[in-house]
Every structure is written in structure tokens, then in C-alpha cells.
Amino acid sequence: MKFIKSLSEKEYKNFFESQEEAHFLQSYEWGQTQKDGRGLIPYYVGVKDDKNKLLACALLLKRKTPLNMCYFYAPRGFVIDYHNEDLFTFFTENLKRFLKEENAIYLKVDPGVKYQDINENAERIAGENNKDIFDNFIKNGFIHKGFYKLYEGNQPRYTIRVHLNKDKDEIIKNISKTYLNTIKRSYSYDLEIEEGNDIDIMHDLILNNAQKDGFHAYSYDYYRSFYKHFHKSGHVKLLNIRLYPDKIIKKDKDELKELKAKIKNGEIKKKNLADAQDRIKRLEKDLEIFKPYAKQYPKGKIVCSAAITYTNYASWLLYLGNDNLGERTFAVNRCYYEALNDAIDKGLKFFDLFGTVGDPKTTYKKLAGLHEFKRKFGGEYIEFLGEFDLVNKPFWYKVLPTLLKIYRQLKK
Numbered sequence: 526m527k528f529i530k531s532l533s534e535k536e537y538k539n540f541f542e543s544q545e546e547a548h549f550l551q552s553y554e555w556g557q558t559q560k561d562g563r564g565l566i567p568y569y570v571g572v573k574d575d576k577n578k579l580l581a582c583a584l585l586l587k588r589k590t591p592l593n594m595c596y597f598y599a600p601r602g603f604v605i606d607y608h609n610e611d612l613f614t615f616f617t618e619n620l621k622r623f624l625k626e627e628n629a630i631y632l633k634v635d636p637g638v639k640y641q642d643i644n645e646n647a648e649r650i651a652g653e654n655n656k657d658i659f660d661n662f663i664k665n666g667f668i669h670k671g672f673y674k675l676y677e678g679n680q681p682r683y684t685i686r687v688h689l690n691k692d693k694d695e696i697i698k699n700i701s702k703t704y705l706n707t708i709k710r711s712y713s714y715d716l717e718i719e720e721g722n723d724i725d726i727m728h729d730l731i732l733n734n735a736q737k738d739g740f741h742a743y744s745y746d747y748y749r750s751f752y753k754h755f756h757k758s759g760h761v762k763l764l765n766i767r768l769y770p771d772k773i774i775k776k777d778k779d780e781l782k783e784l785k786a787k788i789k790n791g792e793i794k795k796k797n798l799a800d801a802q803d804r805i806k807r808l809e810k811d812l813e814i815f816k817p818y819a820k821q822y823p824k825g826k827i828v829c830s831a832a833i834t835y836t837n838y839a840s841w842l843l844y845l846g847n848d849n850l851g852e853r854t855f856a857v858n859r860c861y862y863e864a865l866n867d868a869i870d871k872g873l874k875f876f877d878l879f880g881t882v883g884d885p886k887t888t889y890k891k892l893a894g895l896h897e898f899k900r901k902f903g904g905e906y907i908e909f910l911g912e913f914d915l916v917n918k919p920f921w922y923k924v925l926p927t928l929l930k931i932y933r934q935l936k937k
Contacts, residue, residue, distance in 0.1 A: 526572055526573065526574055526575070526580065526612070526615050527572070527573050527575075528570070528571075528572055528615075528616070528619035528622075528623070529570060529571045529572065529573055529579075530568070530570055530623065531568070531569065531570070532569040532570065532571045532579070532582060534553055534569075536571070536579060537553050537569045537571070537582055538553050538758075539579075540571070540579045540582050540604070541553065541582060541604055541836075542836065542837050543837075544604050545838045545874065546637070546838075547604045547836055547838075548600075548601035548637040548836075549760070549834045549835070549836055549839075549841055549843075550584075550600035550601040550602075550637075550680070551582075551583065551584045551599070551600065551601055551602050551603070551604050551637075552584070552760070552836065553569065553584070553758075554754040554755045554757075554758055554760060555584060555600070555754075556569065556584045556586065557750075557754045558747075558750050558751045558754050558755070559586050561746075561750035561753075561754075562743065562744075562746060562747035562748075562750035562751060563747065565586040565587060565588055566586070566587040566588075566589075567584060567585070567586055567587075568584070568585040568586075568587060568597070569582065569583075569584060569585075570582065570583050570585060570620075570623065571583070572605075572612065572615060572616050572619070580605075580606075580612055581603060581604060581605035581606070581612060581616055582603070582604045582605075583599050583602045583603040583604060583605070583616075584599060584600070584602060585597045585598070585599050585602075585632065586598045586599070586600065587627070587629075590630065590925065590928070590929070591928065593628065594628050594629065594630055594918070594921060595627060595628065595629050595630070596629055596630045596631050596632070596633070596925070597624070597627075597629055597631070597632040597633070598632070598633045598634075598679065599632065599633070599634040599635075600635065600679065600680060601635060601636065601637040601680065602634045602635075602636065603616065603634065603636070607636070607638060607655075607658045607661070608657075608658070610661055613661060613665065614665055617665040617666065617667075617915070618665075620632060620915060621666070621915065621917065624915065624917035625917060629917050629918075630916070630917060630918045630921045630922050630925055631914045631915060631916045631917055631918070631922050632914070632915040632917075633679065633912055633913070633914050633915075634667075634912070634913050634915070635678060635679060635680050635682075635909065635910075635911065635912045635913070636658070636662075636909065636910050636913075637909065638655055638658055638909060638910050639653065639654075639655055639907050639908065639909065639910075640654065640655060640656075640659065640908045640909060640910045640911070641653070641654035641655070641656070641908060642654065643906055643907075643908050644906075645885070645900070645906060646885060647674070647683065647883045647884065647885060647906070647908065655910065658910065659910055662910070662913045666915060666916075667913035667914065667915050668913065668914045668915075668916060669911060669912070669913055670911060670912040670913065670914060671911065671912075672883075672911055673883075673911065674882060674883035674884040674887070675882050675883070675884065675887060675889055675892060676880075676882070676892070678911070678912050679912065680880070680909075681879075681880030681881060681882070682883060682908065682909050682911050683880070683881050683882060683883045683906065683907060683908055683909070684877055684878065684879060684880050684881055684907050684909070685877075685878040685881055685899040685900060685902060685904040685905070685906060685907070686875050686876070686877045686878070686904050686905050686907050687699075687865060687868075687875060687876045687877075687878075687902055687903070687904035687905075688874070688875050688904070688905060689868060689869055689872075689873055689874060689875055689876060690874065693869050696865075696869060696903075699902075699903030699904075700901060700902055700903050701900075701901035701902075701903065703901065704858060704901040704902070707855040707858045707859075708855065708858060708859060708862050710855055711854060711855035711856060711858065711859040714768055714773055714854040714855075714856075715768070715769070715772060715773070715776070716766050716767070716768055716854060716856055716859060717766070717767040717768070717769075717825065718764070718765075718766060718859075718863055719764075719765050719766075719767060720762060720763060720764065720765070721763035721764070721765040721827070721830060722756075722763060723763075724745075724748045724749055724751075724752040724763065724832075725745060725748075725749075726765070726827055726830055727748065727763060727765075727830035727831070727832060727844065727845075727846050728742070728745050728748045728846070729846070730827075730828075730829065730830050730845075730846025730847055730848060730851075731748075731844060731845070731846035732846070733846060733847070733848050734845075734846050734847065738890070738891060739890065740890075748844070751832070752832070755834060759835075760834060760835045760836070761832060761833065761834050761835070762832070762833045762835075762867070763830060763831070763832055763833075764830070764831045764832075764833060764860055764863060764864060764867075765827045765829070765830045766827065766828060766829040766830070766851065766856040766859060766860055766863075767825040767826065767827050767828070768825060768826060768828055768850065768854055768856070769822075769825045769826075770815040770816075770818040770819040770821075770822055770826065771819040771823065773811065773815050774811075774812060774815050774816065774819055777808045777811050777812050777815075778812065780804075780808060781805060781808045781809065781812075784801055784804060784805055784808070785805065787801070788801060788802075811853075814850070814853060815850075818850070826850065828847060828848050828850040828851035828854065828856050829845070829846070829847040829848075829851035829856040829857055829859075829860045830845070830846055830847075830860075831843075831844065831845040831846075831860045831861075831864060832844040832845075833864050833867065835871075835873075838873060838874045838875075839868075839873050839874050839875045839876070839877060840864070840867070840868045840871070840873055840875075840876050840877070841876075841877045841878075841879045842860075842861060842864045842876075842877075842878060842879055843879055845857070845860060847860075861878070861902070864876065865902065876904075878899045878902060878904065881895065881896045881899050881900075881906075882895075882896050883908060885897070885900075
């Protein structure tokens with residue numbers, strides 16, 4: 526076997542796209558996105574056999590540090606058969622040499638590999654586990670960074686993943702009834718589902734969420750870079766949901782008039798009267814909410830926008846932004862639902878809701894609510910192995926956090 530420091534775009538893509546378990550964060554496009562959008566340097570490395578056949582590959586993202594050093598990160602890497610211990614050991618030994626040559630402090634990797642089966646409370650249960658893979662990382666000199674529960678690492682250590690190896694009816698049946706009810710209610714607003722091509726609209730909606738929920742959003746340039754590279758290869762879709770305030774107002778007025786007339790004429794049974802009155806209250810509130818937007822958006826308003834990324838075998842709903850009208854009309858729920866149906870229709874293996882927490886009852890920010898939202902899809906609750914560091918410079922590895930803190934303060 527031989528270690529390849531720089532695979533060609535064609536070589537890398539051909540191998541990556543043939544691997545069913547490959548994560549989009551290891552894709553060639555993700556490396557280019559991080560290069561243009563965040564200033565990282567992508568390295569596409571791999572291992573070939575004696576017949577020049579590629580056996581493994583990895584995207585390594587390089588970030589420079591003061592004193593002419595650097596560190597690397599392999600997001601959800603590597604693309605390798607982890608059960609092949611000889612291959613993994615060979616790859617690791619060559620990564621150690623690579624780190625020395627690059628004067629790197631360390632390499633971080635967070636494999637997209639399940640650690641163990643868990644229940645709805647994130648507790649271990651009998652079933653599948655990959656402790657052998659975990660142990661092999663340790664045996665080869667990696668340092669495990671702990672079983673964190675929230676978003677302390679570079680990527681969430683948990684996710685919700687809907688497996689699509691069933692009939693569509695069975696997949697939909699597994700979704701929470703309360704969630705399906707919100708989908709049903711979204712149809713009352715005559716939402717239009719469309720494929721977009723303007724990443725700035727999504728970014729504006731993400732900024733709205735960021736300001737409201739207190740998280741950091743990337744720049745316009747970052748999202749533009751992301752869309753450019755993934756769109757070029759056909760591995761992204763922008764899913765927009767548009768509504769027409771004037772049409773909603775007209776429809777609500779008609780329904781409101783009809784309901785009030787039925788109540789006045791005694792056409793609604795006593796047992797259904799409370800529901801009818803609740804409906805009237807919601808219609809009146811809708812009229813109040815949508816009235817200011819009617820003249821401003823005669824061609825409709827996009828109230829929710831999401832970016833879905835793909836490999837040849839799976840899809841992830843990666844980014845999503847919405848405004849208050851998107852929440853009011855259940856457009857956010859509808860967006861996830863449409864993304865799931867898109868994955869089913871494409872014949873993919875799974876649809877991933879991209880990240881959740883390992884503490885379903887956490888009080889930190891709104892993460893428990895986000896988890897509950899994603900859990901309603903009825904997918905598998907997955908715990909990944911976590912982060913591992915392969916250290917080349919032990920001293921600098923220990924002082925790097927302090928060094929970077931001082932460096933950033935000086936830059937200010």
C-alpha cells in the first residue's frame with residue numbers, strides 16, 4: 526500500500542461517491558467551500574494498493590497558527606473501512622508522518638460512525654455497537670475528547686436519521702401524529718413549494734433565526750461559496766416555501782364569514798362548537814398578522830428556505846431559515862417534510878436531520894425543543910463515536926488554546 530498526499534479531484538470524487546457510508550462533510554465540495562468561505566486549506570489524501578486502486582481517502586482541513594505551525598481537521602472522516610485494522614493502521618502511521626512534514630500540532634477527526642444503540646433518553650441499550658472501532662483509534666494513538674452531550678465539539682455527537690429502506694407509507698406512519706397534523710394545517714395556507722437558486726434569501730432568513738435564538742450565522746460569502754460548489758456537482762437543493770398574503774386574507778375572510786353564518790344559523794353541532802370558535806379566533810388572528818404584508822408582497826413572500834445536501838446515497842437538511850410567518854403557517858415543519866419526501870423519491874438510503882443533543886431534557890438554550898421537533902420524525906436516534914485527536918506536538922497541543930486566545934486578543 527502507498528499513502529497519497531494529494532489526490533486529484535476526479536480520483537477523490539469517484540471513490541467518495543462510490544462509498545455508501547460517506548458523509549457529505551468529507552466531500553470534495555465541502556473542502557472547496559471551507560477554502561473559499563473560511564480560508565482553510567483542503568488536503569485530499571488517500572491510500573492506494575499495489576495495483577493503484579484507491580482504498581481510502583480523507584478530506585483534511587488545514588488551519589494555520591502563529592509560529593508557522595498549523596492543525597488539521599477531518600470532519601466526519603475518514604472515508605475508510607474501519608473494520609480493516611491493517612488499512613486503518615497503515616493510514617494512521619502515514620498521517621503521523623504527514624503531520625510531521627506539515628509541522629502540524631495535531632489532527633482532529635470525528636468519524637460518522639455509530640458508537641452504540643441508544644434509547645429515547647440517550648441511554649445505552651442492547652444492540653449494535655462499534656467499540657472495536659473506538660478501541661482501534663485508541664490503539665493507534667488517538668486521544669478521545671470525551672462523550673459530550675451538547676454541541677461542545679466541532680459537530681454534534683448525536684443525530685436523528687430516517688432510514689428509507691421501507692415503503693413510503695410505513696416511513697410516514699412512523700412520524701408523530703401531532704407533527705403530521707401540522708403538515709395538514711400547512712395546506713390550509715396554500716403554501717407553494719419551489720426550488721430556489723438565490724442563496725441570499727436563505728441567508729437573510731437564517732440571520733433572522735440567529736438574532737432571535739442567539740447563535741452565530743456565517744457570512745453571505747460563506748453561503749454563496751457553499752452553494753456554488755455543491756450546485757456545480759448537483760449535490761444541493763434550495764427548498765423555498767412561498768405564501769401569498771392577499772390570497773390567505775381572502776380565503777380567511779370567506780371562511781370566517783361562512784363559519785359565523787353557520788354558528789348563527791345553528792348549523793354546527795354543540796360538540797363541535799368549541800372547535801369552530803377556536804378556528805374563528807385563529808382566522809381573526811391570521812387576518813391581523815397577514816394584513817400588513819398584502820400590499821408589500823403581491824408576488825408572494827418566501828417565509829422558509831432550506832439547503833439540502835446530497836451524496837449518491839443520502840441527504841442532509843443542513844441549513845434552514847425562516848421568519849415569523851414561516852412559523853405561523855407551519856412552513857418550517859412542511860420544509861422538513863418535503864425534504865424527507867425528496868429523499869424518498871430519489872431512492873436514497875437515509876435522510877439525516879443533521880444534529881441533535883445527547884441530553885433530551887437539557888435546559889441549555891432551546892436545544893431540548895429542537896431535539897423534540899426532530900424526534901417526531903420517527904427516525905433512529907444515533908450516537909457517534911465523538912472526537913479523536915492525533916497529536917504530533919504534545920507541548921504545543923497543551924498550550925494552543927491559550928496561545929490562540931492571546932493571538933485573537935492581540936488582533937483586536
